[in-house]
Amino acid sequence: MTTATQLSVNINKVALVRNTRHLGIPSVTRAAELCLQAGANGITVHPRPDERHIRSDDVFALAELLQRWPGREYNIEGNPTQNVLGFVRELAARGQAPDQCTFVPDSENQFTSDHGWPLADAAVRARLQPLIAEVTALGVRVSLFMDPDPALMPLARDVGAQRVELYTEPYAAAWSDPAARRAQLARYAAAAQAALDAGLQVNAGHDLNRDNLPSFVREVPGVAEVSIGHALIADALELGYAATVRAYLACCRGQDAAPYAI
Ligand SMILES: CC(=O)[C@@H](O)[C@H](O)COP(=O)(O)O
Numbered sequence: 001m002t003t004a005t006q007l008s009v010n011i012n013k014v015a016l017v018r019n020t021r022h023l024g025i026p027s028v029t030r031a032a033e034l035c036l037q038a039g040a041n042g043i044t045v046h047p048r049p050d051e052r053h054i055r056s057d058d059v060f061a062l063a064e065l066l067q068r069w070p071g072r073e074y075n076i077e078g079n080p081t082q083n084v085l086g087f088v089r090e091l092a093a094r095g096q097a098p099d100q101c102t103f104v105p106d107s108e109n110q111f112t113s114d115h116g117w118p119l120a121d122a123a124v125r126a127r128l129q130p131l132i133a134e135v136t137a138l139g140v141r142v143s144l145f146m147d148p149d150p151a152l153m154p155l156a157r158d159v160g161a162q163r164v165e166l167y168t169e170p171y172a173a174a175w176s177d178p179a180a181r182r183a184q185l186a187r188y189a190a191a192a193q194a195a196l197d198a199g200l201q202v203n204a205g206h207d208l209n210r211d212n213l214p215s216f217v218r219e220v221p222g223v224a225e226v227s228i229g230h231a232l233i234a235d236a237l238e239l240g241y242a243a244t245v246r247a248y249l250a251c252c253r254g255q256d257a258a259p260y261a262i
């Protein structure tokens, strides 16, 4: 039996709105709790070094919150040469290690994530290997953010990652053109299969939404988890967290999205 794709809700954008005032609203911990109550399988954050959205305090408050939700996962994304390892080390020391750390090769002030690790470069592999080993030794699963290139998947395994997260923006951008969509789906399916063949598990994320998610999980083999933030939080502004999470969970099971009844 295949397990349904898990939904990890990225709450960066809740923090982004919160940070425009000094009032503490909307609350990221409340948002996380409402998403978990609605059935989300996990919470993702990407604490960027400039703290434009998720701040250091949020990372720790969410780790505390996740302790009360056994079986739900906490995924922290970021560049291991910047701030993310500090969070993982400190949380592990507190006995609150995240379940997963997704290494993303973003620069300090990057607008948003837009490429995966260039693992064909031996110097990049040599830099990553000890960092992956350290995080794995802390009991945290490491996932590498990757472009959908089948040739790179065995290299992700060789540097010690347990998962890859396929960067899905090119698929999302092609979605409204049927021929381009089919070509992208074939490309992602080949990358996912190469990852599975290499013994890796497969995550996916970036610009996934209610429209493009069902065909992705139906056609790309073995997608263990999707992390979704921007579109999901935008939908939640209209519908609330609970209805939105339930709609995305249905998409994760491959059901095409019904129009929202407002
Ligand atoms: C790793 C990734 O795909 C990113 O999508 C991400 O976490 C979003 O970051 P922003 O919310 O800062 O755009």
Ligand SMILES: NCC(=O)COP(=O)(O)O
Pocket: 010, 044, 077, 165, 204, 205, 206, 207, 208, 227, 228, 229, 230, 231, 232
């Ligand atoms: N890893 C991708 C993620 O967490 C959310 O990306 P997006 O849905 O905000 O584009």
